[in-house]
Amino acid sequence: MKRVTQSDVAAMAGVSTAVVSAVISPKPGKTIRVGEEAEKRVRAAMETLGYAPDVVAQSLAGGKRNIIGVFTYEAIFPSDSENFFYPFLLGIERGAMKLGQDLLLFTSSSLEKGPRSIFPGGANRMGVADGAILLGEEPDKRELKRLYDTGFPFVTIGRRDTVKAELNWVAADYAAAVADVVKRCAALGHRKLKFVGATKVREQNIDRERGFMGRQAEDLTLSVERCETDDINGEWLRRCLDDGYTVVLTETFKHAVALECQVAAMHGSVPQTISIVALASPLTRPADVERWTRISVPREEMGEVAVRNLIAQIRSPENTPIKTTLPCGFVPGSTLQAI
Amino acid sequence: MKRVTQSDVAAMAGVSTAVVSAVISPKPGKTIRVGEEAEKRVRAAMETLGYAPDVVAQSLAGGKRNIIGVFTYEAIFPSDSENFFYPFLLGIERGAMKLGQDLLLFTSSSLEKGPRSIFPGGANRMGVADGAILLGEEPDKRELKRLYDTGFPFVTIGRRDTVKAELNWVAADYAAAVADVVKRCAALGHRKLKFVGATKVREQNIDRERGFMGRQAEDLTLSVERCETDDINGEWLRRCLDDGYTVVLTETFKHAVALECQVAAMHGSVPQTISIVALASPLTRPADVERWTRISVPREEMGEVAVRNLIAQIRSPENTPIKTTLPCGFVPGSTLQAI
DNA sequence: CTGAAAGCGCTTACAG
DNA sequence: CTGAAAGCGCTTACAG
Incomplete structure (x- = not known):
């Protein structure tokens, strides 16, 4: 079971290994060009010998390894x-x-x-x-x-x-996605929107916040708050409603769920008491997430x-x-x- | 950003590359042995140089690549x-x-x-x-x-x-698993058991069947049938019950579900009308599969x-x-x- | 257009 | 216990 190598092919085609190499990996600025006849012979030899390049060797020699x-x-x-x-x-x-x-x-x-x-x-x-x-x-x-x-x-x-x-x-593009959500909320009549996000601020959180604040306009009141989900308690919700917010954009599903819990605790319901939009996409799709208004991330x-x-x-x-x-x-x- | 090679290490340690090679990949029947002192020097050189073997080269040279x-x-x-x-x-x-x-x-x-x-x-x-x-x-x-x-x-x-x-x-070990299921059924009083399997018979199907038939005994009536799930219709179920089978072992979940459908169609219920055991493990674990009596496959x-x-x-x-x-x-x- | 040769970074008999 | 050398199968300047 000896492996068929480049030199076997070269020998059969009556050329040097360099020519075979040139045939199997054609490069733009190649220093070596192959004649039509030679190439034909090389290809025929490769065919009959069942040759396929050894990726490992290609790799060592500085070639690509795919x-x-x-x-x-x-x-x-x-x-x-x-x-x-x-x-x-x-x-x-x-x-x-x-x-x-x-x-x-x-x-x-x-x-x-x-x-x-x-x-x-x-x-x-x-x-x-x-x-x-x-x-x-x-x-x-x-x-x-x-x-x-x-x-x-x-x-x-x-x-x-x-x-x-x-x-x-x-x-x-979280920024655009969140900006779009704000626009939709505004179109639905919302004027006071609250953004609740994670306390750990990474690039994607910055992007979401930027998208949110970017829609700042005369007729809109936007406020950003970052806190743990535990901090979303009855008092928090009370204050939120008293302040006149009609929709909350949550950065994670956990925040959204925590908020809904509090709404339920005060015998209210979503979206009657307050609207919620999740600025995230769940990983699995159990029945429960379908009801949430949210953004989807093009992960694939x-x-x-x-x-x-x-x-x-x-x-x-x-x-x-x-x-x-x-x-x-x-x-x-x-x-x-x-x- | 030149890569640190074996010879760099060898040079620093004052040995040949062969010695370095021996140090990084110790093999039982090695033709080359390294002295303690040399090994120490080599390890020190590797450390200070930040050397790590090039897997590609190791591979070409016939070594292991992990x-x-x-x-x-x-x-x-x-x-x-x-x-x-x-x-x-x-x-x-x-x-x-x-x-x-x-x-x-x-x-x-x-x-x-x-x-x-x-x-x-x-x-x-x-x-x-x-x-x-x-x-x-x-x-x-x-x-x-x-x-x-x-x-x-x-x-x-x-x-x-x-x-x-x-x-x-x-x-x-499907054979043992199915044999175990038969034993459990027998212990619960079942005497006539039917095995319903897929028509495509591969090794694992043979194993299941073997496990089933291997429990053949005086007081047990075992029968094997292979058919498409479509074939499990009302008539099929009728016959099954008339023949006195009290439990059906299905090779797939699809067969189990098809059977339950027919039971429901004749206003019966599982396991009252007939018992079912699935000889397979589902891939996902939605709530619905939990109720099935079944075997689990140790996939991980x-x-x-x-x-x-x-x-x-x-x-x-x-x-x-x-x-x-x-x-x-x-x-x-x-x-x-x-x- | 094509060949001979060096080299990629290792491992492994083969000698000492 | 250790070194010099060949070789793994390729690619790539360098010469023709």
Whole structure:
């Protein structure tokens, strides 16, 4: 079972291995060109010999290997919690299929517990891949900078602001999505809208808030508040209603649920007592989420585009970083009413 | 950003690259041994230089690369159907983590539609990995034989009977699980039990049937029938009851549901009219499946063991194939009653 | 248009 | 116990 190599093909076609190499991986600025006749012979030889290039050797020799890495800071396939990564993975797989790439999941670089780290060891392992897609929240953003400094191509899922490093990323357009929600609320007659968000402020939270405050207008009163879900108690709701807010935009589902609980506790109901719009997309789709008026995040598409952008960066490293924002959707539910 | 290589380390430690190689990958029957002093110097040099071996080069040179491939005939992350592979993947990831392996998903070898094939091209791509885990039903079993002939180590999830090839596999012990179900039914007073299975008979179906018929005894009447779910109609049920069967063991949930439908159609109910036990495990766990008396399949564990066995085969290729069966569980529901 | 040669970073007999 | 050398299968300047 000896492997058929390039030199076998070259011998059969009566050319040198360099010619075979040129045939199997045609490059624009190639220093070597092949005649039609020679190419025909090479292809015929490849056919009869059943030759296929050895990716490992191609890789070592500096060629492309058609493998893209997928790195996550937590387990990719969690059992206990919702599978946050699944929809992204789905899109990534589709993108990889379309572009003829294999996917390398970096599972080795993780301790059994605790967050993974790209370094040390990880970065070296990544070297097998042509580039990588980074998923999930990084516990330490300096790692991104450090990876960036190595020159290894990668794209993050989710916008990333980094000092002294222009990163490739694919993100959902939360700003536009939230602005759209505000517009819809206004069209339904709402004049006082409250935004309740998480206390942990990352890029996507900033984007949502920006989209919200960007709709500031004469006839609208917008206020932003960030708090834990525990802080949304009876008093909080009382104050909210007394202040005249008719709709609350919550950054997470947890906030939305906490709020609805309080409404129920005071024998009110949503959206009669107050309207609620969730500025997030749930991971699973149990029956209960359908009723919520909310935005949808194009997770699968983000994964697919991430692959596409990554390949583009690998092929043309001189490119400026690619930053893609994808539009979110508005999902009408029954928690927002006109007033 | 030049990569730190083995020779950098060797130079700093004042030894040859062979010694460094011996230090980073100690092998039992190594032709080269390293002195304590030298090893210490090498480790120190590796430390200060931040050296980590290049897996690609290791691979080309014939060393191990700590990458295991995962091949599926269909998309690994399906969007439309239930994710059949997820629980296995979860176990595989856990196993890979524990054993310091990365996971390479072969997504490139698939056309956009139609089943994937290991050949051609695929086998070459697999070469990057040390071995592979094969998931899902193969449309053409000859491919397994062919892959086996290449000498590439792999293990399948699910038992595989192949002519002239002893394969490594990890399977659920359906035979024992079904035998156990029969025993439980008998203990509850059932004397006439019917087994209804899928018409497509693969290894796991054979195992179930074997487990069933293996409990044949004087005081038990056991009968096996294979049919489409459509064939389970009113007449079928009538006959079943007339014949005196008091419990039906169904190979799939679909069969179980079809049967229950017919029971309902004749204004009966399960388990009053007849008991049902599903000899399968659902992929998702919606509220509705909980009530079924059924067996559970240790999918995660199967994935984890598959990794472990694969690594064992990679390390000792002279081993005989490893065939592991893992016990299933019995999940009491409310569709089986004593009579 | 094509060949001979070096080199990618490792591992592994083969000599000392 | 350790070094020099060949080789894994490719790609890529460098010469023709």
